[in-house]
Amino acid sequence: LKARLERFLDQESQRCAADVNQVLYVERKFEDVINLGNEQVRLTYRVDRVDEMTDGTILILDYKTGSIDPKPKGIPDNVTLTREYIRDHVKSFQMPLYVHYLRKQFPGREVNSALYHLRTMNIDHFLDKDQMKDVGNVLDGYFKALDFIMAEIYNSEMPFIDDPVDI
Numbered sequence: 001l002k003a004r005l006e007r008f009l010d011q012e013s014q015r016c017a018a019d020v021n022q023v024l025y026v027e028r029k030f031e032d033v034i035n036l037g038n039e040q041v042r043l044t045y046r047v048d049r050v051d052e053m054t055d056g057t058i059l060i061l062d063y064k065t066g067s068i069d070p071k072p073k074g075i076p077d078n079v080t081l082t083r084e085y086i087r088d089h090v091k092s093f094q095m096p097l098y099v100h101y102l103r104k105q106f107p108g109r110e111v112n113s114a115l116y117h118l119r120t121m122n123i124d125h126f127l128d129k130d131q132m133k134d135v136g137n138v139l140d141g142y143f144k145a146l147d148f149i150m151a152e153i154y155n156s157e158m159p160f161i162d163d164p165v166d167i
Contacts, residue, residue, distance in 0.1 A: 004118065011121050024058070025050040032101050036143075037150030045101055048116075058106050060098045060113040061123070071095060071115055071124050074131070075141030081148045087163065095126040096142035099135065111135075 016023075030045040049061040073089040075081075098113040113126045131138045152158055 007121060008118060019053055020051045021054045021056075022052045023049065024052055030101055030105075032104075034100075036147050037152075037154045039150065039154055041150065043097065043101075045098060047098065047102075050102065057110040057112060058102055060102055060111070061116045062094065062098070062113065063116050063118055065118050071126055072142070074138065075145055077141065081145055083149070083152065083163070086145045086149060090142065090145055093142060093146050096139055099126065100139055100143075103135070 025047060026049050028047050028050065030047065032043050032045065033040050034043060035041070047060055048063045051059045051061065053059055070091060072091055072093070072095055075089065079085065095113045095115070099111050102113075103109075103111045110132055112132065115124045115126075116122075117124065127135060127138065
């Protein structure tokens with residue numbers, strides 16, 4: 001534990017000196033209301049850390065201590081959404097929701113999120129450079145998938161079916 005913490009502090013010292021202009025938030029709670037499944041949904045975000053980078057972008061970091069969590073894959077415009085497709089490709093809406101919310105807090109600024117894997121010290125950015133150019137369209141795909149899931153949840157005529165993959 002001591003060796004891993006020392007390695008993290010060494011890396012952060014170097015990363016901050018080279019790339020971080022200012023730490024904006026640590027362990028900050030945010031709230032938002034978004035429309036999903038024809039309902040207004042109140043969300044609470046707990047963000048581990050938000051940095052303003054030297055290039056002016058805003059980076060949301062989510063620390064991961066366990067196994068390597070894969071970041072969500074992009075959602076093509078022409079894909080037919082199913083619960084299984086969303087489970088296998090998105091896995092979690094955390095990263096796109098962070099970007100969506102913090103873009104409202106920092107209008108006109110580029111915002112990205114990243115998984116910071118503390119075991120490997122790798123930072124896995126959610127959006128690549130091409131996606132940053134069209135972030136609105138990228139987020140639209142995730143919101144369509146999230147809307148699909150929420151519409152299913154809100155549909156009282158659709159029985160709940162346990163997904164054996166989650167067991």
